[in-house]
Amino acid sequence: MNIRKTKPLANLFFGLSTIFYLHTGVAQEQASLFLFGQELEVCSSENTQFCAKSKITKGFDESAKLGPIYAITDEAISRLSDINWTEQPELKAQTIALLKAIKPEINDKQLSERDFVRILRRSSFSYGDEIFKGRDVWSGLFEFEKNNLFDLLEQKQSNRSAKRLKTEVDLASTENETAMLAYQAFYQQAKQVAGSKRKPRVAFVTGGNRDPYQKVDYYYELFNQLGFEAIWLPLDAAMQTVMSVKDYDNNACDSLSQLQVQKLASFRRDILYPDLFNQQLTLCKKKEGLINELKRADAIYIADGSPLLTSHAFYTPTGEPSVELLKIKEMLANNQLIVGVEGQTVNMLASQNVILSGEGVQTFVEPTTAIFNASEACNLGVDCISLEAERTLTYLNQGILDLFPYGILDNQITSLARETRLLKTAYATKTRFAFGLEKQTAVSIAIEHSEKGDSLNFEVIGRGGIWVFDTKNGNLQTGSMASDEFVSHYFTHQDTFMFRNNAVSHDIASWKVATRLNSANPTVTSAQPFARNNFYKFNQMLCNTGASSAQANGQLQEINYTLQLVKDASSTARQGALLLDGRSETVCSFSGVSNKILVN
Numbered sequence: 001m002n003i004r005k006t007k008p009l010a011n012l013f014f015g016l017s018t019i020f021y022l023h024t025g026v027a028q029e030q031a032s033l034f035l036f037g038q039e040l041e042v043c044s045s046e047n048t049q050f051c052a053k054s055k056i057t058k059g060f061d062e063s064a065k066l067g068p069i070y071a072i073t074d075e076a077i078s079r080l081s082d083i084n085w086t087e088q089p090e091l092k093a094q095t096i097a098l099l100k101a102i103k104p105e106i107n108d109k110q111l112s113e114r115d116f117v118r119i120l121r122r123s124s125f126s127y128g129d130e131i132f133k134g135r136d137v138w139s140g141l142f143e144f145e146k147n148n149l150f151d152l153l154e155q156k157q158s159n160r161s162a163k164r165l166k167t168e169v170d171l172a173s174t175e176n177e178t179a180m181l182a183y184q185a186f187y188q189q190a191k192q193v194a195g196s197k198r199k200p201r202v203a204f205v206t207g208g209n210r211d212p213y214q215k216v217d218y219y220y221e222l223f224n225q226l227g228f229e230a231i232w233l234p235l236d237a238a239m240q241t242v243m244s245v246k247d248y249d250n251n252a253c254d255s256l257s258q259l260q261v262q263k264l265a266s267f268r269r270d271i272l273y274p275d276l277f278n279q280q281l282t283l284c285k286k287k288e289g290l291i292n293e294l295k296r297a298d299a300i301y302i303a304d305g306s307p308l309l310t311s312h313a314f315y316t317p318t319g320e321p322s323v324e325l326l327k328i329k330e331m332l333a334n335n336q337l338i339v340g341v342e343g344q345t346v347n348m349l350a351s352q353n354v355i356l357s358g359e360g361v362q363t364f365v366e367p368t369t370a371i372f373n374a375s376e377a378c379n380l381g382v383d384c385i386s387l388e389a390e391r392t393l394t395y396l397n398q399g400i401l402d403l404f405p406y407g408i409l410d411n412q413i414t415s416l417a418r419e420t421r422l423l424k425t426a427y428a429t430k431t432r433f434a435f436g437l438e439k440q441t442a443v444s445i446a447i448e449h450s451e452k453g454d455s456l457n458f459e460v461i462g463r464g465g466i467w468v469f470d471t472k473n474g475n476l477q478t479g480s481m482a483s484d485e486f487v488s489h490y491f492t493h494q495d496t497f498m499f500r501n502n503a504v505s506h507d508i509a510s511w512k513v514a515t516r517l518n519s520a521n522p523t524v525t526s527a528q529p530f531a532r533n534n535f536y537k538f539n540q541m542l543c544n545t546g547a548s549s550a551q552a553n554g555q556l557q558e559i560n561y562t563l564q565l566v567k568d569a570s571s572t573a574r575q576g577a578l579l580l581d582g583r584s585e586t587v588c589s590f591s592g593v594s595n596k597i598l599v600n
Helices: 007-016 053-058 074-082 089-106 113-122 134-140 143-153 177-194 216-226 237-243 252-264 274-285 289-295 307-314 323-333 343-349 381-388 419-428 534-545
Strands: 033-036 124-127 130-133 201-205 229-232 299-302 338-342 352-357 369-371 394-398 408-411 433-437 442-448 455-461 466-470 486-491 496-500 503-507 549-556 559-566 572-580 583-599
Touching: 033 177, 033 343, 074 089, 074 143, 089 113, 089 124, 089 130, 089 134, 113 134, 113 143, 130 134, 143 381, 177 201, 177 216, 177 299, 177 338, 177 442, 177 455, 201 216, 216 229, 237 252, 237 274, 237 307, 252 274, 252 307, 252 381, 274 289, 289 323, 307 343, 307 352, 307 381, 323 338, 338 343, 343 352, 343 408, 352 381, 352 408, 352 419, 408 419, 419 433, 419 466, 486 496, 486 503, 486 534, 503 583, 534 549, 534 559, 534 572, 534 583
Parallel strands: 033 338, 201 229, 201 299, 299 338, 369 394, 408 433
Antiparallel strands: 033 442, 124 130, 352 394, 433 466, 442 455, 455 496, 466 486, 486 583, 496 503, 549 559, 559 583, 572 583
């Protein structure tokens, strides 16, 4: 289906033309890389958040999967008793006792995860000579143990013909215009690679998810409806482990399901998704099965997932780049492939210093952990997932995909207040430039190589934006908030900016106009400038008011500090009205704003 004819996109073009100059070709140059934020989802049977009200009312076909379902059956309780799904024997016994106690209440009902947790937490049960509360048992389980528990309770979903229910996608009912524009641009770029005689082919990878089958149906439907020929590339840590030994072990592929437990911390995927498991198993047993599929592709799309699990998918158990990763780099270098990355996978593009974890402003002052590569970080899936859940800042010195040698990347900057961990990593590793993508934004990157240096052309799509920080090779004082000057840039929908020879230049969309100069300097004294989305709001205040400078005061661990923002003659600030998803909002792009953190 040609996406340009879908109802949401048609409405979008009509609305946008009344607000700013619209050009349908969002990415003008041949892009090499595409960055997709986490919220570029479309309407699907498992996630109706971005579905039109009429679609929600009508619903999906009865053969559509509406989400995972769970039940307390005798078989499930037996699995929980027999399998080592937790490292806490006493809590394991209490969990089983809790499930047995609420089984009569549920009476073989099939529940969503949310409903299941609600019943568990409100229940009480007898164990030994004591009465326990379900919420205490639930809170005592680690996150990986909760995942294991649900794996063992999840029920297979089939229709009357015993065929597995699959996730359905409805692009025509999607109300997420940023996603529609982003995927349309991705399609058009892949079409340039493919030529005019056939459909463009996209190979998608879901192996960064602990359940590598969970979103396969979604991406099949999404890309096929966009007009692609979709190819699932079933590359994950378990598959990579098997392929590394199958040349001298003819039966290696038969251990795939057991390795999914070890390498992905995922149980019973072969039972719940028998068709996808068999498809993966068939490719495993073929000589160069994955490589042959990859060679057919004009684009590869690496779905959101764990950086460490994704690294183990693309590297051999000995830490060497896999033949698949080497082929991707070769095809990209020969302009035979474009690479799309989604969510946390954005971080993995960097050639070094890949951010794994770290939340909150405290990352500025607390010690960081640097790990050489993913093999050193973890070997088992449960350890990989646990490490990335830490609040302390951790990063890999070595890159993973190694396709972006121009700086550090991160995602969800404003929504999760990650500017502090991005800046701290840049300072700690002496990396001059750092790039941060918002969750409602996509960015295409065209890279031109020359003897005079690489030239990068970025184009921004959608609600939100992308940050660029230039640390100017400065320093952040150890254990303190005090920093040398760093320069910030923030670009929004339809802006283009260029990066060459360590300099950023820009072409801000023509429908945005210069903000009126204001001699007043806004001062924020009541809010922490790095808490929640305050850093974004503070910068937008400076941008929208036209003030030449602003300052905000904050406190962290008894450190009183001031963040100063200053614009000079080389700075730019332009604002405009953006209409997306049926609502208008003011967006403000800026470039060349000086930042400095002073300790009082």
